[in-house]
Amino acid sequence: MEERTRLLGESLKGLLEEGKMSASLALLDGLQPADAAEVLETLPYDDRLRIFKVWDVEESADALPEMSEGGQVEVMQGLARSLATRIISEMPPDDAVDLLADLPDKTSDGILASMSPFKAGQLRRLMAHGEDTAGGLMTPDAMRLSQEMRVGQVLERLREAPESVEMIYYVYFQDEASRLTGVSSLRELIVADLNRPVKEIMHGQLMTVAPEEDQERVAALIDRYDLLAIPVVDGEDRLLGIVTVDDVMDVLEEEAKEDIYGLAGTFEIEEQKERHPFIGVLLGRLPWVLIALTIELLVAGGILRAFSGRIRDNIALVFFIPVILTIGATVSLQSATRMTVEITTDPGKRRRFRRSIAGEALIGLGIGVLSGVVISLFAWSMKGDARLGWVVGLALVIATMFSALVGSLLPLLLKMSGRDPAMASEPFLTTLMDVLGLAVYFLIGIALL
Template identity: 35%
Template sequence: MAENPPSSFPQTRISRQELVDLVRSQLEALLQQENFQGAKALLVPVQPADIAQAIEYLPEKMQAIAFRLLSKQEAIEVYEYLDSSVQQSLIAEFKHQEVLDVIDKMSPDDRARLFDELPAKVVQRLLQQLSPTEREATALILGYKEATAGRIMTTEYLSVKEDLTVTQAIERIRALASTSEMIYYLYVTDRERRLTGTVSFRDLVIAQPEQRLGEIMTRDLVLVHTDTDQEEVAQTIQRYDLVALPVVDTEERLVGIVTVDDVLDVLEQETTEDIYKLGGLEAGGDSYFQTDVLTAARKRVVWLFVLLIANTGTTAVISSQEGVLEKVVALAAFIPLLIDAGGNVGAQSSTVVIRGLNLKEVGIKKALQVITRETITGVLLGLMLGIAVIFWAYFLEGNLQIAITVGTSLLAIVILAAISGSGLPFLFGAIGLDPALMSAPFITSVVDVLGVFIYLMLARAILQI
């Protein structure tokens, strides 16, 4: 969405990305000239998130220099927006006290996320030198399992007792706002810190000053537990249109909140993982240009080897049916067409099913219904494509039997692909594996082997070879 740029930039409507590119190019030029005052002035009107992105785009040797130009408070905000690989490289460049000054002021959830990426020895050293309050908050978060609500929550929230008046609650917000990540909700707890209700800032504004929080708070709670999967947390926030979601432990005591900005990070992470898996890739945490070529190749080669081995099945099937191909050489010309069509249909079916599983629209109980629906879709697609291919094959070869063989085979392969693409993700889910592993390349390999076998078997029957 286009926005007005800061006053130090041309007064035209430019996109946020264009602004970042402009800041990065001007910042790099000023740093090359060693004009540090000019570079510092350049960054003054720029948002922390945009500064972080501009720094990420700089040559690595300039990143630490640019970061040191920021004021202490701005440096803390910018650091939280940086990619984890850039955060780690800056730690290596900083003096020890500079590292502590930044990390001690980070929000606990962002600090825990950074510590997940650092070597264990570095984490232990940094933890020991944090202030007692920050060390306790960070250790609490790191103590929960990865990819759970406990691991992505922050402990910077406002809790109150229900006997406070609205005026007293507003005063508490004023006093503690600077140390809290979220002030739009107050969380009402009892003496044992058990969550009993929530009060939104809107509730406070429209209430009478002397009303007690117990009179205006919402007792119908939407919450998650520390061991709730982060994907479920994201779906809960999305379902109820929340800005933040309280997190309680096994004894129902309030221990933290998950904010919507953290949920956006989770959704990006989960979507990225699924896209990688659908493409037959090992998921990676770094951005494209921050991953070296050797690492990129290593992450891709495993699935390629698996698919290579799987595709030897196609070769074996063709080799076993050489007699058919030798007698009717024209059959070989249609093999790529058939297996590509089958692979595409299988990929479409699996994509639809995997999306439904991720969004909880379908489950294992509806597997038969989904597979039946996709099979009917496959029949319709196969009939439409098969009829078209019969005419095309007859036009190319002038042989009706070959044309019928190709068209019939396409119908059978498309139906097979629809069943495989919709059924295999459910099978993987049932045995405890990620359905996204049933990626398009894997399904294509399965359909290739069986498709070629079906094609050549039908050719034997129809052409009476």
């Protein structure tokens, strides 16, 4: 926690203890919504609830979406339904939908029933889309006007636009059938002649996404084409809403966390994590550990038993098993991490992926050759047997090259099969490389010793 947040939280708590509610609200009003939310989450639950019960509804609607999901749910469940309804009605539609989805069905249904029919219908339509799709991420409050207007008329409408319009930098134009036909930036409209038809300045070819498009793909498009927003259209090109860059930043942060946790084999069960953090984390990590343990016992153990006779005759082979396994696992994880980053940040460049895989294999070969020379000389000097040096060095070269190849291929294969590339996690890769490294090592040992 930042020092500033801690100090503000202590000041706010002190004001509440002294019964100075007006001063408490004034302190929060002077902060940005994100800062106010962070300060509020330092308070005990009862104090937070006291503030939201008397705080201005618009201020509450600005700060609440910046709080953690659990914090938002706690506040909503502690407020009277009428006040909770007013706050959610003031929130941006995409944030309101996210919060309603986190609430128990009975609570969210009650809040929707208390809203105006128009607002409730708008939110229900958004809730019909998948949470991780463009439809679930979009806001319907986009500036949409007729393509038959002139620039001066458009600017006049912009001046009259309600505050609920989230992205006014882009103005979208549609025909008589409400089909999206073009877009213009605010700058283009400001510098254009007021009597000029917008048809002459709008861009007719624009990037759009369908409501069922995955949020990760939407984020990649906005990032790749440097957009501030991207329109979401139905099958008839009618504008349903827009996904803005601030929503995409949240997606990128969420996906980055998932990928980092995934590479470490720490996927967590979100439903359990919210209610029982220990159980959620345990259930998320335990399967990978059990899979790794099973493979190690059955496969790796079987390889060791199969070569037990050769090991007894050449006990020095045992000394170098940790070296083969450690270097192989390290190289495979490095390759998997690099490929996962490439896939998640720029999923469209398949040709570059092929070059990356070939490059990783060459890097693995280079690491294997350099490491193999060093370890083979050490093995030779330790026992005075050149054949042992050849076995260890050659096994390290082959195992390292294949480790890099498998580590870079696995995330791509997972992505092509529709799975998260981060599932190529460290426990799984380490176990796979243990099996591969042992098999290569002892097969070469049989051939040369």
